[in-house]
Amino acid sequence: MSRKIYLDNAATTRVKKEVIDEMRSYFDEMYGNPSSQLYELGRKSKEAIENARHTVAEFINADDKELYFTAGGTESDNWAIKGVAFANKKKGNHIITTKIEHHAVIHTCEYLEKFGFETTYLDVDKHGMIDLEQLKSSIRPETILISVMYANNEIGTIQPIEKIGEIAHEHGIIFHTDAVQALGGVRINVKKQHIDLMSMSAHKVGGPKGIGGMYIRKGVKIDNFIHGGGQERGKRAGTEGVQNIVGFGKAIELVQRDFDEHVEKLTAMRNKLIEGITSNIPDIVLNGHPTARLPNNVNFSYRYVEGESILLLLDMEGISASSGSACTSGSLDPSHVLLATGLDHGTAHGSIRFTLSEETTEEDIDFVIETMKKIIEKLRKISPLNK
């Protein structure tokens, strides 16, 4: 029982050794405040931040000055939506987003509704894909922001970001995308894809927790988010978490270095797991898109059984995964994402997500398939539903 297989990499990832090595000296050697420019210790910190900024900006084809560091993906989403809404409220009060966004986006939009903003939540099809025609017909003269996530955290569906960006810009609307899950799994080019604002997080790509980024295209009208000193050009004040920024930069450097090989390996592994589960377990539904999906995402619903029971049995075999069942979230309903794809509640309760990493091996995949087969058989024997 010593085997441990971590397949919840969409929740968070192990911080890579090279990242920790890079961060280490910024705790006790180069600990200067980057705002203290009159001595070397401070200048070293500032230089480290700017190097990391360059690495991250280059990776998404942004200019260094368009990249801001934040405390993470949730903060970036909050900033993008509130910042654009309040800065552009004279122009309009309408926001378009989707029913499958992360709560960092949905709850922020709901908050803005208290201030007179209106939100349209776009539907998705059974694969979790939005309809571009519905997007177009939802645009009003007072629409100021379109926020559509790049790739979904639960089902891995990748949206047609470039087309959404084109539509937004044809109408002079600001386009934000939450790319927290997409970063490292797909090639992002903010200029080519007409992205104005983009949220990122380090801990999903082998970096530390508590640090993220936001791309803000030059010229986009957005309010400053954290008021205070002049850090991040006054837009996001507060002494920078230098060691975290350094870690984020290093993580992206590694993602960049291994990108093609990484995506190819994960995709093969993902397909092996999808095929293995499909051919070994009956009465299942693949959640998400068959091809336009993140290279590390596998999400199935297993009819007649409930997700928390599956997770507990997986844990006993040393396998970590997650579920869209209400029982695992402490809420009344199963995942809003699964319900938006049209799954009934019962089937949504039986969903399990596996998200792979470069540490995942072929043997792990074989073991997971074999274990899932046993678990589902066991729970279905207990269940009154498939009789």
Next chain:
Amino acid sequence: MYTETVMDHFRNPRNVGSIENPDGVGQVGNAKCGDIMKIYLKINNDIVEDAKFETFGCGSAIASSSMATELIKGKSINEAVELSNKAVVEALGGLPPVKIHCSVLAEQAIKSALYDYAQKNNKVIKGLENYKPEDEEVSCH
């Protein structure tokens, strides 16, 4: 998050399955809420000779069904009807607050199966005189 007793009853649930020609059957919950419990009873001379269950639900729902069936086996129907969700929780060594509804479901499933037995045999079980199975469906927790 779960006690050892809960995990034991979840891992190795007692009394899983159905009973052929049961003397009483009760089903509560629904798939929308994420848990369904079905209890089968074999009753002889008003004694619960055997109890089996089938459950769709989380770990604590399965453990609650297992424990509840254990607690009523060998009991008279008048004793079985008094089984409370609190007794199930205590026997399990406790449940997290958000999972208490699982024990409520187990209590209701047993009452529903006993009611079914009483209906079929023109009996009145003390405590179930005014029982209406449809009223006992717990709403989503």
